[in-house]
Amino acid sequence: MKKIEIFKLTSLNREPLLVEGYLFEGSDPEAPSVAIVGAMEGKTILPLYSASKLIDFLKNSISDSKKILGNILIIPSINHYALNINERFWPLDKTNLNMMFPGYDKGETTQRIAKKVFDAIEGYTHGIILETREDLSTCMPYVKEFKSGFEDLEDAKKFGLKIIHYKALRPTDTVSLQYNWQLWGTKAHSIVCPGETELNENSDEIFESLVNYLNKNNIIKHKFLSAYESAIITSEDIEIIKTPKSGIFIPTKKIGTQVIEDEIIGKVLHSLEGKVIHKIIAPCNGVITCSYKNALILENAVAFRIIKNS
Numbered sequence: 001m002k003k004i005e006i007f008k009l010t011s012l013n014r015e016p017l018l019v020e021g022y023l024f025e026g027s028d029p030e031a032p033s034v035a036i037v038g039a040m041e042g043k044t045i046l047p048l049y050s051a052s053k054l055i056d057f058l059k060n061s062i063s064d065s066k067k068i069l070g071n072i073l074i075i076p077s078i079n080h081y082a083l084n085i086n087e088r089f090w091p092l093d094k095t096n097l098n099m100m101f102p103g104y105d106k107g108e109t110t111q112r113i114a115k116k117v118f119d120a121i122e123g124y125t126h127g128i129i130l131e132t133r134e135d136l137s138t139c140m141p142y143v144k145e146f147k148s149g150f151e152d153l154e155d156a157k158k159f160g161l162k163i164i165h166y167k168a169l170r171p172t173d174t175v176s177l178q179y180n181w182q183l184w185g186t187k188a189h190s191i192v193c194p195g196e197t198e199l200n201e202n203s204d205e206i207f208e209s210l211v212n213y214l215n216k217n218n219i220i221k222h223k224f225l226s227a228y229e230s231a232i233i234t235s236e237d238i239e240i241i242k243t244p245k246s247g248i249f250i251p252t253k254k255i256g257t258q259v260i261e262d263e264i265i266g267k268v269l270h271s272l273e274g275k276v277i278h279k280i281i282a283p284c285n286g287v288i289t290c291s292y293k294n295a296l297i298l299e300n301a302v303a304f305r306i307i308k309n310s
Contacts, residue, residue: 001059006075007116009109017080019113021120022055024072031070032217035121035186036128036210037177038075040097041089042082046193047130050206051076057211062222070219073124078117098131099172101180118180126155126217127181127188128210137302138195139290140255141206143230145189146173150182153232156189158216159209160227163289163307165192166234194255195293233307239286241304245278247271249297251304257288259306266303271296285309 002023009017026033038051055074062068077083081091089096095110103115121127133139142163143156156164173179181188193206212227214220243249248269259265259282266280280303290305297303 001055004120006078006120007113009113019075019078019080019117021073021075024058024068024074026068026070026072026219027066028069032125032219033071033073034126034128034214034217034219035073035124036075036130037078037117037121038130039077039083040079040129040177041132042079042084042086042091043088043197044132044193044195045197045199046203046206047132048077048083049199049203050130050193050210053204053207054210057207058220062220067221068219069221070217071124072214072219073121075117075120078113098129098177099175101175101177102184114177118177121181122184122186124186126213126219127178127186128213129177129181129188129190130193130206131190132193132195133290135302136292136294137290137305138255138293139192139305141194141209142192142233142289143189144178144192146179148173148179148182150179152187155187155217157230158213159189159191159230160212160224161191161205161209161230162228164230164232166232168235231307237307238289239284239306239308240302241265241280241283241306242300243268243278243280243297243303244299246297246299246301247277248274248295249292249303251291253288255288255291258286259288260285266291268297280304282306 004021006019039048100110100114102118104111105115145151145166146169148169178188178190245268251266253265263282265282268278270277286306286308292303
C-alpha cells in the first residue's frame with residue numbers, strides 16, 4: 001500500500017488541509033482498476049467509516065497480495081474541515097463539493113479541490129462515490145444511477161444492495177462527480193448511505209457491498225455471501241407520504257419494514273401539548289425505504305417514502 005498526496009491546501013488560521021489517497025497496486029496489469037471516493041460531506045460518518053474499513057481490510061485481511069488483481073485507490077475523506085465541525089458542506093462558503101466537478105484550477109476553492117481530486121481519479125475503469133441524501137431523511141443504502149446514457153445497471157447490481165434507484169438526470173446533476181466521471185469513460189456509481197452519525201450492527205453493509213463489487217469485477221479475489229439480487233426502482237415505483245401538520249415526529253415503523261395499506265406508520269404530536277394531531281397512514285402495500293430523520297417535522301415535509309408492491 002502506498003499513501004499518496006491528492007492535494008494540500010494551506011490555511012491562515014489552522015493546519016493545512018491535507019487530503020491523501022491509499023493506493024493498492026494490483027498484481028495483474030490487465031485487470032480492471034477502481035477509485036473510491038469517501039466523505040465529501042461532514043454531517044454523516046458512514047462514507048468515511050466504510051472507506052476506512054475497506055483500507056484496513058485490503059491492508060490486513062487479504063494476506064496474499066496476489067489476491068489484489070487491479071489497482072485500487074481509496075480517498076476516505078476530502079472535506080476534513082466539515083467533518084471536524086459537523087458541517088455538511090464546505091464550511092467557508094457552504095458550497096457542495098459534489099456540485100463542482102470536473103473542477104477548475106483557477107476557480108473558487110471548492111472548484112480547485114474538485115479539479116485536484118478529478119485529476120487523481122481520472123482514468124480508472126471503475127469508480128465509486130459514497131454519499132448521503134440531499135434532504136433531511138435517512139434511508140436504506142442504495143445505488144444511485146442517472147438516466148444519462150452512460151449508466152450500466154448490470155454493473156450496479158454487483159454491489160448486491162437491495163435497491164438501485166434509476167432516476168432522471170437533472171441539470172444540476174451534470175456537475176456531480178458521478179456524471180463527469182462517466183463522461184470521461186469511467187464506469188462510475190454512487191452509493192447513497194443512510195444519514196446516520198452513529199454506527200450500529202448494520203453499519204458494515206456498505207463496506208460489504210464494496211467487497212462484493214470488487215470481487216465480481218475481478219479486481220480482488222475474496223467472496224462474501226452477504227449480497228442481494230438488486231431491484232431497479234424508478235420514481236414511478238415510489239410513494240411519497242407528506243404530513244399536513246408540523247410538530248414532533250415519531251415513526252412507528254422502521255426503514256426496511258414491509259407495511260400494508262391503511263397501516264399506521266407514524267404520528268405527529270403537538271409540540272407544546274403532546275397530544276397526537278396526525279396519524280400517518282400507509283397509502284399502499286410496500287417497503288419503507290426512507291424516513292424523515294429529525295424529531296421536529298414541518299408542515300408538508302416528506303415523512304416517508306415507500307416502494308410500492310406491484
